[in-house]
Amino acid sequence: MLKSARKKEEKDPEGRMPLVEHLRELRNRLTKSLLAVVVTTIVALMFYKDIIQFFTDPILQAVGCDLSFAELQETGTSTCARIVQNGLLSPFSLALSVSLTSGVVLASPVWLYQLWGFIAPGLHKHEKKYSLSIVGAGFPLFLLGAYFAYWSLPKMAEVMLQFSIIGSDNQLPLDELIQLIQRMIIVFGLAFELPLLLVMLNFGGVVSGSKMLGWWRGMVMGITLFAAIATPSTDPISMLALAVPISVLYFVATGVALLNDRRRARRDAEGPADDEASELDLTPEDIGEIESVSATRALSAQTDSDRRRDPDRVNGYDDVT
Numbered sequence: 001m002l003k004s005a006r007k008k009e010e011k012d013p014e015g016r017m018p019l020v021e022h023l024r025e026l027r028n029r030l031t032k033s034l035l036a037v038v039v040t041t042i043v044a045l046m047f048y049k050d051i052i053q054f055f056t057d058p059i060l061q062a063v064g065c066d067l068s069f070a071e072l073q074e075t076g077t078s079t080c081a082r083i084v085q086n087g088l089l090s091p092f093s094l095a096l097s098v099s100l101t102s103g104v105v106l107a108s109p110v111w112l113y114q115l116w117g118f119i120a121p122g123l124h125k126h127e128k129k130y131s132l133s134i135v136g137a138g139f140p141l142f143l144l145g146a147y148f149a150y151w152s153l154p155k156m157a158e159v160m161l162q163f164s165i166i167g168s169d170n171q172l173p174l175d176e177l178i179q180l181i182q183r184m185i186i187v188f189g190l191a192f193e194l195p196l197l198l199v200m201l202n203f204g205g206v207v208s209g210s211k212m213l214g215w216w217r218g219m220v221m222g223i224t225l226f227a228a229i230a231t232p233s234t235d236p237i238s239m240l241a242l243a244v245p246i247s248v249l250y251f252v253a254t255g256v257a258l259l260n261d262r263r264r265a266r267r268d269a270e271g272p273a274d275d276e277a278s279e280l281d282l283t284p285e286d287i288g289e290i291e292s293v294s295a296t297r298a299l300s301a302q303t304d305s306d307r308r309r310d311p312d313r314v315n316g317y318d319d320v321t
Helices: 019-046 048-062 069-075 090-106 108-122 125-163 174-191 194-203 209-214 216-230 236-270 304-309
Strands: none
Touching: 019 048, 019 090, 019 108, 048 090, 048 125, 048 174, 090 108, 090 174, 108 125, 125 174, 125 194, 125 236, 174 216, 174 236, 194 209, 194 236, 209 216, 209 236, 216 236
């Protein structure tokens, strides 16, 4: 059904393809990625209630309710019934939102692999090896950030609800709560990708490890400010839950960059790899003394009779220039 564009890769060991083949390859990769997202979204739609329960149970327990939604409905008690849904379309919209977000996250190994498969043919052998490692580390780092968000959410809810007026019933709209959870997971997950981005820039030769090590004071301050702005709550727990792991990962990325710089220096000293072209020395050099060369005239000089017979020709040429 989808014509593969990598058949030409066997003919060209460098993976070069015409523009049309690149566009066809991009279409195939995008189609496979979208199919993976659709399949995982459909699967998540079948279990969206369990997914919502998984994220809301710790918050319910943090605000003093040890019963789940199903247990509250069975007992018929109104105790701890602070999470509500408003509107006729709210349950349906919430189900689609939760399922789509879960589908994109669960399908991330597939579309990350498709992304790597699209750019890999244009890379050298050592670049393919390191790029695959970088792509493979992206998903675990995102899950690690999501875990820290999930861990800090109950503590954030407990601190925020302490600002409620005594005797008031604080009802939490479920759609707003899920949006807050999604925003926290996305912010924490993407923030944990910052060290991976720095490693990619280092492997691309944009940033050196020594520069990253010299930026550590400003980076720690910037990470702390980002954590204070990105987290929606005012408690220090969620801010530290985001700032401390990212700072640790930043120093880990700096160490990886320093090791890569040493490896690159040794490789440059050994010369280019088998699949790399040597660098050309374009420095101009002195050509030395110019030696004069004598040569016979290719065409005879034009005589007066030749000019009268054919005035448009000069020394055998039609154009005087």
